[in-house]
Amino acid sequence: MKHETLKTTGAPSLEELRATPAFPTREDFLRGPIAVIECVEEIPCNPCETACPKGAIKVGQPITNLPIMDFRLCTGCGRCIAACPGLAIYIKDYTYSEDEALITFPFEYLPLPQKNENVTLVNRMGEAICQGKVKTVINAKINDCTTLISVIFPKVYFDDVVSIQRLPVEEICH
Numbered sequence: 001m002k003h004e005t006l007k008t009t010g011a012p013s014l015e016e017l018r019a020t021p022a023f024p025t026r027e028d029f030l031r032g033p034i035a036v037i038e039c040v041e042e043i044p045c046n047p048c049e050t051a052c053p054k055g056a057i058k059v060g061q062p063i064t065n066l067p068i069m070d071f072r073l074c075t076g077c078g079r080c081i082a083a084c085p086g087l088a089i090y091i092k093d094y095t096y097s098e099d100e101a102l103i104t105f106p107f108e109y110l111p112l113p114q115k116n117e118n119v120t121l122v123n124r125m126g127e128a129i130c131q132g133k134v135k136t137v138i139n140a141k142i143n144d145c146t147t148l149i150s151v152i153f154p155k156v157y158f159d160d161v162v163s164i165q166r167l168p169v170e171e172i173c174h
């Protein structure tokens with residue numbers, strides 16, 4: 001069955017993602033920071049294509065095509081992240097350091113983490129898998145209220161990390 005894991009668990013498996021035309025290979029990740037697009041449903045949508053200043057993302061016609069990526073053009077600038085209404089794009093940098101990787105992802109919850117804060121990173125199922133440190137928290141006007149969080153984490157969890165665990169709501173009131 002197509003996208004079996006997505007349909008039965010709510011999140012695609014790595015195998016399902018690797019079968020999509022925009023998912024990076026190991027070699028692509030060795031280039032440095034690049035966009036990772038986890039878009040597996042053929043829906044009418046293409047703001048990622050128009051947001052990329054380098055022309056690295058192509059949806060084309062029909063608009064229900066899955067996006068495809070030209071990683072030779074991607075600079076990891078992150079402009080496509082907030083443009084995606086499905087929050088399906090993040091940037092990963094496998095080359096950040098010898099033992100650490102960097103992920104930059106959209107975060108639309110409060111409270112926001114702070115720079116240098118230790119946070120718990122999660123996999124596609126929302127399960128906690130490791131600890132990391134917040135490098136930046138960016139609220140740029142161009143991103144239309146979507147905050148971009150960058151977190152440094154152990155490289156050994158590279159394939160599975162996609163976001164961070166939400167912080168306790170009580171912290172908003174203090």
Ligand code: SF4
Pocket residue numbers: 034035051052053054055056057073074075076077078079080081091
């Ligand atoms: S990270 Fe920048 S260059 Fe790469 S696909 Fe997104 S918008 Fe284009």
Ligand code: SF4
Pocket residue numbers: 037038039045046047048049059067083084085086087088089
């Ligand atoms: S904007 Fe997001 S949901 Fe829409 S096609 Fe691009 S990656 Fe998929």
